[in-house]
Amino acid sequence: MKQTIFLLLLFSSFVYSKYRDNHSCKECHEKIYEEYQTSYHAKGYFDSTLHKKIADKVSTKTYVCASCHMPMADNIDDLISGVARPDINNKTHTDAVSCYFCHTIAYVQKSHSFNINIKAKQAKGYKPTLYGRLTNPDEGDQHSSTSTNPLYAKKVCMGCHSHKLNDNNVTIFKAMKDNQESLGCIHCHIPTLAGGVDKVDKCARGKHVSHKFLGIHDKAFRKTGVDINVTVEGKLLNVTLHNKMEHPLIIQPARAKFLKIEVQRAGTVIWKNYKNFPSEDKQGYFAYTFKENGKDIIIPAHATEGTVHNLEANERKMIPYNIPKLQKGDKVIVGLYVRFAKSECQKVIDLSKNPSLTKEQLIRQVSLLQK
Ligand code: HEC
Ligand code: HEC
Ligand code: HEC
Ligand code: HEC
Ligand code: HEC
Numbered sequence: 039m040k041q042t043i044f045l046l047l048l049f050s051s052f053v054y055s056k057y058r059d060n061h062s063c064k065e066c067h068e069k070i071y072e073e074y075q076t077s078y079h080a081k082g083y084f085d086s087t088l089h090k091k092i093a094d095k096v097s098t099k100t101y102v103c104a105s106c107h108m109p110m111a112d113n114i115d116d117l118i119s120g121v122a123r124p125d126i127n128n129k130t131h132t133d134a135v136s137c138y139f140c141h142t143i144a145y146v147q148k149s150h151s152f153n154i155n156i157k158a159k160q161a162k163g164y165k166p167t168l169y170g171r172l173t174n175p176d177e178g179d180q181h182s183s184t185s186t187n188p189l190y191a192k193k194v195c196m197g198c199h200s201h202k203l204n205d206n207n208v209t210i211f212k213a214m215k216d217n218q219e220s221l222g223c224i225h226c227h228i229p230t231l232a233g234g235v236d237k238v239d240k241c242a243r244g245k246h247v248s249h250k251f252l253g254i255h256d257k258a259f260r261k262t263g264v265d266i267n268v269t270v271e272g273k274l275l276n277v278t279l280h281n282k283m284e285h286p287l288i289i290q291p292a293r294a295k296f297l298k299i300e301v302q303r304a305g306t307v308i309w310k311n312y313k314n315f316p317s318e319d320k321q322g323y324f325a326y327t328f329k330e331n332g333k334d335i336i337i338p339a340h341a342t343e344g345t346v347h348n349l350e351a352n353e354r355k356m357i358p359y360n361i362p363k364l365q366k367g368d369k370v371i372v373g374l375y376v377r378f379a380k381s382e383c384q385k386v387i388d389l390s391k392n393p394s395l396t397k398e399q400l401i402r403q404v405s406l407l408q409k
Contacts, residue, residue: 074251152202199289233246281352368408
């Protein structure tokens with residue numbers, strides 16, 4: 039008898055805490071689902087080439103990246119300890135940063151190496167609680183969504199995006215300040231678009247928040263992060279960069295963002311800020327660099343030292359260059375570029391089949407014509 043009750047309890051808690059996969063939301067939230075599918079949150083171990091290659095290089099046994107890249111995994115402890123491997127037939131693995139995961143974060147626990155997302159526990163017999171809208175939450179029949187979760191709006195992004203340190207206390211990335219809220223992130227990365235929240239627009243809202251999570255991969259969106267201002271006085275070129283984002287320019291150690299500056303006379307380049315590699319121009323090259331016991335290394339997992347040349351959140355920086363004196367008709371072209379995987383990455387992982395990861399891509403460009 040006792041055993042039957044125990045089994046029944048086990049069964050019912052399984053039913054009520056059952057994972058609801060991304061596809062199950064599509065039935066009603068079609069538009070949001072389709073936007074989400076194009077986003078990088080939908081790309082996990084199996085779809086993000088760069089992530090997979092680096093993760094496999096860090097270890098082919100343990101998958102410690104799961105906490106943020108495969109947070110819904112039903113065997114997350116086994117993945118982290120190396121008892122299990124990512125499985126392409128397991129929805130809780132292929133769903134990556136899933137709808138259900140984000141919408142059931144109850145609060146975020148601050149922690150030294152990286153923060154921890156604490157999930158809402160489902161009381162037996164209740165519908166799943168899906169935390170959602172910041173304003174006028176729907177307390178309706180669908181999800182028993184609740185407005186009584188004060189931490190959600192403030193902390194929802196900082197469980198994964200705040201910071202990460204390796205076992206040697208070296209910073210691998212730092213995107214948010216300790217007490218920074220998520221409202222700013224939501225404002226820029228989850229803007230409101232036309233079209234109802236669900237297919238029938240039950241509450242006649244007429245608009246919904248975008249789940250494309252546009253970022254550095256989107257050509258139009260990435261133009262809006264940094265302002266570039268250029269002035270020339272005699273032989274002095276001043277390039278002023280203004281980071282308008284609420285996070286540093288570099289928040290991912292595989293990336294490099296850099297200035298490419300050319301002075302053109304009658305169509306020929308007569309001056310450039312570097313010869314062969316953008317990193318030759320130290321002041322215009324933004325990236326992380328790591329060392330292990332004094333030796334340069336590329337993947338930071340075991341680094342013992344790390345430094346970053348960055349533009350902080352909202353920072354404005356003037357960078358001076360000595361150029362030849364301009365003549366009438368000369369053109370100065372200043373471009374800010376990104377490489378999703380900085381050139382050195384190719385020394386440790388093979389990216390020859392993925393040119394878009396290593397090719398320089400324009401973020402934004404301005405030019406000045408000498409009159
Ligand atoms: C504390 C959470 C966290 C952990 C743990 C973590 N990551 Fe990430 N990772 C992120 C976040 C957040 C981003 C998005 C940052 C960005 O795009 O600037 C990201 C992005 C990346 C990217 C860039 C992906 C792209 O599409 O360009 C790579 C590569 C990556 N992570 C590798 C790893 C590897 C390998 C591990 C495990 C050894 C790992 N990460 C563990 C949070 C984490
Ligand atoms: C049977 C239809 C249906 C399914 C399936 C469904 N939803 Fe909803 N959902 C709704 C309706 C209807 C609303 C209320 C819409 C409104 O406010 O206009 C809603 C509202 C929401 C909200 C906003 C709640 C708030 O605080 O106002 C969130 C978040 C949400 N759904 C997430 C999800 C997720 C995640 C899934 C998949 C696990 C999902 N929904 C599956 C119908 C559905
Ligand atoms: C469960 C962890 C997790 C949470 C919570 C989370 N993210 Fe992410 N986010 C990631 C990871 C991991 C990536 C990188 C995925 C990849 O490229 O492989 C990422 C990538 C991104 C990107 C980069 C897109 C691009 O073009 O490179 C943006 C923007 C972003 N997240 C915004 C947000 C915002 C805003 C929030 C809060 C509403 C949030 N994220 C919450 C883990 C998370
Ligand atoms: C003022 C608007 C704004 C705010 C606020 C903002 N971002 Fe961004 N973010 C951008 C823009 C624009 C880009 C793309 C340009 C770039 O990365 O240089 C971006 C890029 C990103 C990327 C990808 C960067 C990369 O190089 O891989 C991630 C991840 C991200 N943001 C997360 C966040 C998080 C988390 C927050 C909250 C702390 C936040 N953003 C706040 C505008 C903003
Ligand atoms: C990275 C975290 C994250 C992921 C992943 C995510 N959402 Fe959301 N979602 C949010 C946040 C934050 C809001 C509230 C934004 C606001 O109110 O401005 C939101 C709002 C919503 C709403 C209310 C929409 C509205 O306009 O009021 C619905 C419905 C929803 N999400 C469904 C989904 C579905 C379905 C998926 C997967 C296809 C999904 N979400 C994936 C973070 C996420």
